[in-house]
Amino acid sequence: MDTHPATDRAKAPAPRGAPGLGDGLDRPALSGAPALGHVVQPNAIDVSHGTILYLEDVTVSFGGFRALNKLSLTVDAGELRCVIGPNGAGKTTMMDVITGKTSPDSGKVYLGQSIDLTRLNEPQIAQTGIGRKFQKPTVFEQHPVWENLELAMKADKRWWASLRARLDRPAQARIEHTLEVIRLESDARRLAGELSHGQKQRLEIGMLLMQQPALLLLDEPAAGMTDDETMELAVLLNRLRGTCSMMVVEHDMEFVAALAGATGRVTVMAEGRVLAEGSLDHVKRDEAVIESYLGR
Numbered sequence: 001m002d003t004h005p006a007t008d009r010a011k012a013p014a015p016r017g018a019p020g021l022g023d024g025l026d027r028p029a030l031s032g033a034p035a036l037g038h039v040v041q042p043n044a045i046d047v048s049h050g051t052i053l054y055l056e057d058v059t060v061s062f063g064g065f066r067a068l069n070k071l072s073l074t075v076d077a078g079e080l081r082c083v084i085g086p087n088g089a090g091k092t093t094m095m096d097v098i099t100g101k102t103s104p105d106s107g108k109v110y111l112g113q114s115i116d117l118t119r120l121n122e123p124q125i126a127q128t129g130i131g132r133k134f135q136k137p138t139v140f141e142q143h144p145v146w147e148n149l150e151l152a153m154k155a156d157k158r159w160w161a162s163l164r165a166r167l168d169r170p171a172q173a174r175i176e177h178t179l180e181v182i183r184l185e186s187d188a189r190r191l192a193g194e195l196s197h198g199q200k201q202r203l204e205i206g207m208l209l210m211q212q213p214a215l216l217l218l219d220e221p222a223a224g225m226t227d228d229e230t231m232e233l234a235v236l237l238n239r240l241r242g243t244c245s246m247m248v249v250e251h252d253m254e255f256v257a258a259l260a261g262a263t264g265r266v267t268v269m270a271e272g273r274v275l276a277e278g279s280l281d282h283v284k285r286d287e288a289v290i291e292s293y294l295g296r
């Protein structure tokens with residue numbers, strides 16, 4: 001934490017304004033990440049200190065109630081971070097703050113070293129490369145799977161210049177590659193509305209991937225899935241490691257175990273702050289975590 005501009009401004013002062021925004025062609029991307037291997041971003045999010053997301057002492061109050069209470073947390077570039085915690089711990093509120101849906105009363109929220117997210121509005125934050133998936137899948141049900149991905153790519157302004165009425169070869173290749181990643185190759189021509197819940201969830205993740213996010217926020221993506229669908233989703237997210245950084249809020253502990261493995265960091269939130277952090281084994285043994293969340 002002490003290497004971040006929020007605490008070490010002499011080394012790398014955070015610029016004023018909205019860095020990396022403007023004509024929609026210069027959205028920053030995580031430097032070093034292949035982003036599905038298609039577009040090289042001219043302006044990378046500065047992850048030179050290894051941090052993609054930095055929250056320090058973030059407080060959000062609703063009336064007199066503190067949903068976030070001096071929350072401090074960092075996510076490393078390329079990391080897949082699982083966040084768990086009891087109902088009302090502030091997990092969704094944290095994601096709302098990161099994406100600009102909710103403004104914090106106080107605290108620092110940075111993407112990389114220099115992008116102060118508290119100075120940006122929701123659309124600007126989406127342009128910085130933060131993608132968010134809500135619990136319920138939102139796909140275009142009346143359109144085929146392929147078109148869903150195409151529409152998602154066209155929503156990304158950087159592609160307007162290169163996308164004509166017909167997709168050029170590189171654009172088609174991106175869609176084909178994403179179909180393979182989300183394992184829906186054989187469903188490309190089916191209407192999205194005909195897909196199972198698990199397939200729709202994977203399609204929506206694919207739609208987010210078409211926008212080449214640097215950081216993906218996933219809010220209970222396994223909710224409502226069968227066991228098989230849940231494990232297939234875990235395989236997909238594990239495959240995305242190195243492509244983008246991810247933060248996954250989840251209650252399903254088997255899913256969390258499949259994502260975190262033996263060494264992945266898990267954050268436990270309670271009462272608007274971090275209660276414990278470390279490997280899944282570590283937090284499972286933490287007395288405070290057992291008390292407030294996991295039970296005996």
Ligand SMILES: Nc1ncnc2c1ncn2[C@@H]1O[C@H](COP(=O)(O)OP(=O)(O)OP(=O)(O)O)[C@@H](O)[C@H]1O
Pocket residue numbers: 062067085086087088089090091092093094
């Ligand atoms: N807009 C709001 N107005 C008032 N209170 C709110 C608002 N949004 C959230 N809260 C409260 O803030 C607290 C944290 O809510 P939040 O949804 O962030 O928790 P959570 O950890 O995501 O819970 P869950 O696991 O149930 O989704 C809760 O007590 C909730 O009732």
